[in-house]
Amino acid sequence: MNAHKPLKNPQTILFSAGESSGDQHAANMFLELKAQQPTIKGIGMGSTKMAQAGIDIHYDSAGIGVIGVIEVIKHYSEIRSALKLMQQLVLTERPDLLVCVDYKEFNLKLARFAKQLGIKVLFYVSPQVWAWRPGRVKTYGKAIDMMAVIFPFETPYYDAEQVPVRYVGHPSVDKVHANHSRSENFNRFGLDEHKSVIGLLPGSRANEIKRLLPVMLAAAEQLQTELSDLQFILPQANSISDALLNTYLSASGCRITVIKNQPYDVMQCCDAIMTTSGTATLEVALMTIPMVITYKLATITYWLGRWLVNTPFIGLPNIVLGKLAIKELIQQTATPENIVTEVKRILLDKSYADTMRENLFLVKEKLGKGGGSINMANLALEMLN
Numbered sequence: 001m002n003a004h005k006p007l008k009n010p011q012t013i014l015f016s017a018g019e020s021s022g023d024q025h026a027a028n029m030f031l032e033l034k035a036q037q038p039t040i041k042g043i044g045m046g047s048t049k050m051a052q053a054g055i056d057i058h059y060d061s062a063g064i065g066v067i068g069v070i071e072v073i074k075h076y077s078e079i080r081s082a083l084k085l086m087q088q089l090v091l092t093e094r095p096d097l098l099v100c101v102d103y104k105e106f107n108l109k110l111a112r113f114a115k116q117l118g119i120k121v122l123f124y125v126s127p128q129v130w131a132w133r134p135g136r137v138k139t140y141g142k143a144i145d146m147m148a149v150i151f152p153f154e155t156p157y158y159d160a161e162q163v164p165v166r167y168v169g170h171p172s173v174d175k176v177h178a179n180h181s182r183s184e185n186f187n188r189f190g191l192d193e194h195k196s197v198i199g200l201l202p203g204s205r206a207n208e209i210k211r212l213l214p215v216m217l218a219a220a221e222q223l224q225t226e227l228s229d230l231q232f233i234l235p236q237a238n239s240i241s242d243a244l245l246n247t248y249l250s251a252s253g254c255r256i257t258v259i260k261n262q263p264y265d266v267m268q269c270c271d272a273i274m275t276t277s278g279t280a281t282l283e284v285a286l287m288t289i290p291m292v293i294t295y296k297l298a299t300i301t302y303w304l305g306r307w308l309v310n311t312p313f314i315g316l317p318n319i320v321l322g323k324l325a326i327k328e329l330i331q332q333t334a335t336p337e338n339i340v341t342e343v344k345r346i347l348l349d350k351s352y353a354d355t356m357r358e359n360l361f362l363v364k365e366k367l368g369k370g371g372g373s374i375n376m377a378n379l380a381l382e383m384l385n
Helices: 020-036 050-051 069-074 076-093 104-116 137-145 152-159 169-177 180-189 206-226 242-249 263-269 279-286 297-308 316-321 336-348 350-367 372-384
Strands: 012-017 040-047 056-060 097-101 121-124 145-147 164-166 198-199 230-236 256-260 272-276 292-295 328-330
Touching: 012 020, 012 076, 012 279, 020 040, 020 050, 020 121, 020 169, 020 372, 040 050, 056 076, 056 145, 056 169, 069 076, 076 104, 097 104, 104 121, 104 137, 121 372, 137 145, 137 152, 145 372, 152 164, 152 180, 169 279, 169 372, 198 206, 198 263, 198 328, 206 230, 206 272, 206 292, 206 336, 230 263, 242 256, 242 372, 263 279, 263 292, 272 279, 272 336, 279 292, 279 316, 279 350, 292 336, 316 350, 328 336, 336 350
Parallel strands: 012 040, 012 097, 040 056, 097 121, 121 145, 145 164, 198 230, 198 272, 230 256, 272 292, 292 328
Antiparallel strands: none
């Protein structure tokens, strides 16, 4: 049922997404908006998914989705010119609403700029104020009209400072499901049902691939020698080129099956997954597949993070549960040997793997029913009306 009256004239929403996850969230939200208000116009910064959804892309953000101090410095001039272009777009287009999706520091600057011009700002995906710099709640509060949070435990931080906030549900809840049965997928991917399957999720950013894929491949090689009857599979992220992947895969002594555009069907086949930290960990949790979380940052970024961050965990499933349910191998502990030890434990110790699955079911429960994209569309229309 459409709860919103049709908007008077074709209204324009300016979207700003700087990373592949934000590109996906904005695309899903815009598709829901179009279903309710076909006349609505979307423009902005994003990538393939947003373009496919019908948003007119003025800046392709594929090259600026970087993480960490050093990486940001390296890409500073590109990021700065993207911000200038977006500010120019705010000035010339005078959108009816600015929707900032994640990409915190960049979008905070853009939000401030738009707010000064009297343009309404909806911020989607809160900065992790529960992990570090909770004072940012006030900072963001001054620059936005509404914060849409994706974890239920985030609302109290904004309520405490009287910043308008709405829990919209986690966008992953709706989209994380396999499209085929497990046996169909084994067939489709050429896997042997009698052998264990290990998944490699090295990330969706080039710098993650460079830091983590060699470690994961070394772990796969070691596992292959220590355990018989293993097969390895890797769901390739849209944002990662074949050339970059092949640089590492061609040098590996392991046969890795690479599958494009079907991450959840791939996950469903796995008995254990080695994954980089980030949204992927939550997706693996929603598929209830036992995993080990790894992460490596530039040394200076890591130590700055250690100094600033006050959460005991970096893996989202552990943060949601408030306990260490999934092994985290970070920085110097992210070694092939440590990954091998944990993957072997998952494969060989049934009660250990079962306990992990039970914890992952709890994560799923805590994230609730979903409907994130519809809730976001409704919230945007509410603000437009």
